[in-house]
Amino acid sequence: MKAKTLGILAAITILGIVVAIFVNQEPASQLPHSGKLLFPSLLSAVNDVNEVVVETKDQTVTLVRKENTWGVKEKAGYRADVEKVKQGLIGLAELRILEPKTKNPELYNRLGLQDKEQEGSLSTTVTLKTPNNPEAALVIVGNQRPAKGNPRMSEIYVRKPGDPQTWLVIGSLPLEKVPGEWLDKEITALPSKRVHRVAVTHPGGETLLVSKDKPEDLDFQLDSIPAGFKVSSQFNVNNVVGTLVQLPLEDVKKEQEVNFQDHPGVTAVLETFDGLRLHVQTAKQEDKIFGKFSAEFDPALVRLVDATPSPEKGKTVPAQDSAQDEKALGSPEEKQPGEEQGEISPEEDSILRKPEEVKEEVEAFNNRTEGWVYELPTFRVENFSKARKDLLATIP
Incomplete structure (x- = not known):
């Protein structure tokens, strides 16, 4: 058999193997759990959450709700940035599973999912608490990357403590790991x-x-x-x-x-x-x-x-002295409609x-x-x- 014929047969064989692999590979959308919420019941309970704990190997952030405000416990309870807290809560509740990943603890470090106590751990543990449930949601968050086709979302590796199964999920989960970054940074905001x-x-x-x-x-x-x-x-x-x-x-x-x-x-x-x-x-x-x-x-x-036009270039003329200002302002009882010197x-x-x-x-x-x-x-x-x-x- 000629070398050219052998080459063609080899190419056809390889192509057949590749096609077989793709035909037998299950699309991500058809994988078990794909598209399901990581925490199915959290969306309905998110308004009941009164404490959020974010823990890494070196830092702990505790956000506590009192009435309609949130405070940062590690900063003597000073008020937190409510928008950041809201984004974190909603983001966690809306995480959706893309596919299951490894169950092998020896591979957790590759996904950033080691226990936070382990040497070199880069994971973040998030706990949501309600008055009736101290673990309304509990998850270890690892590495993340921009989602394919949607840079506003992220693909994130997660696992639940006590469960060896790891997951690749999709969503938006901004998590500050330092107490000061959760503070409401605004002091003054005036035009x-x-x-x-x-x-x-x-x-x-x-x-x-x-x-x-x-x-x-x-x-x-x-x-x-x-x-x-x-x-x-x-x-x-x-x-x-x-x-x-x-x-x-x-x-x-x-x-x-x-x-x-x-x-x-x-x-x-x-x-x-x-x-x-x-x-x-x-x-x-x-x-x-x-x-x-x-x-x-x-x-x-x-x-x-004072809106009285100036004879020069039509500019506004300010009140002449403080006495005139006081007379123009007057008291609510003394002023009559239209009596102001300017508007x-x-x-x-x-x-x-x-x-x-x-x-x-x-x-x-x-x-x-x-x-x-x-x-x-x-x-x-x-x-x-x-x-x-x-x-x-x-x-x-």
């Missing part, structure tokens, strides 16, 4: 258009003041610029305010854990057009910067923006809050921050604690 002025006082007594006349003004102005100088960067001036109104935390401690007397930093006072006054006091401890926050409502800060434009009105709303905002803020101090990102503190000289340049 900068609400801000009227910010005063920053340094330990030596120097005070930096930036302000603007109207909510719609784009830029804040630096107060008392000496002759022969100009603002070196308008961005840096605006950033004094921009940093304070969107300030996240790095970590949180109880107030008594930080000494604000030995190494005091800057203090900042932010005031809005609608009556909010925010106080920030900083201190340095162990090479970290901490901040203490409080808020109050001051009706004297509430001011109407807040619809755009400003959508940003500024009513006194009752500001009072509620103040109460909620103080309830959240009272008794706590926050570790702040150093670069953000530097943004709002610049000295006047840092914002000036000489005029050539």
Whole structure:
């Protein structure tokens, strides 16, 4: 038989073997358990979960629900990021089985599914608890990779403690393994258009003041610029305010854990057009910067923006003096419709809050921050604690 004929027969034989393999291979969708929920009853019980424990070899995170809020036990119960908790609970409840994997414990390390106590273990154990069931869900989570055809989902190796069977599941299961990463990171979140002025006082007594006349003004102005100088960067001036109104935390401690007397930093006072006054006091401890926050409502800060057109370029003319401001505001009983000297434009009105709303905002803020101090990102503190000289340049 010729070599060419032998080659053709060999190719046909190999092709037949390959076809036989694929014909006899069961599609993933037809495998037992494929498509089934890993925890079939969890979706109906997810609202009853009142504790979540996330454990690795070196860390433990305990999330505890009280009424409608979640707290991080390892951070003295400070409030957790509710959205992260929700994503974790729903993600676990919606995990679906793709296929079974090994039952051999000697192969667990390849899937990242060793017991967390074992040397070199990278697994994460998750426990969900309800008032009636301390193990409403219990799973060991191992390696994961982006799902084929759907990068928003992941293929994840899991197994249930006490059961040698491992599984490849599909879903979205974001799990932070460090207590601090579960914290609600937001301290302040204010539209900068609400801000009227910010005063920053340094330990030596120097005070930096930036302000603007109207909510719609784009830029804040630096107060008392000496002759022969100009603002070196308008961005840096605006950033004094921009940093304070969107300030996240790095970590949180109880107030008594930080000494604000030995190494005091800057203090900042932010005031809005609608009556909010925010106080920030900083201190340095162990090479970290901490901040203490409080808020109050001051009706004297509430001011109407005079909308009388200026004869020059049609600009808005501010009220002439504080007496006129007080007369324009008056008391609720004294004012009559149409008596205001100026009105807040619809755009400003959508940003500024009513006194009752500001009072509620103040109460909620103080309830959240009272008794706590926050570790702040150093670069953000530097943004709002610049000295006047840092914002000036000489005029050539």
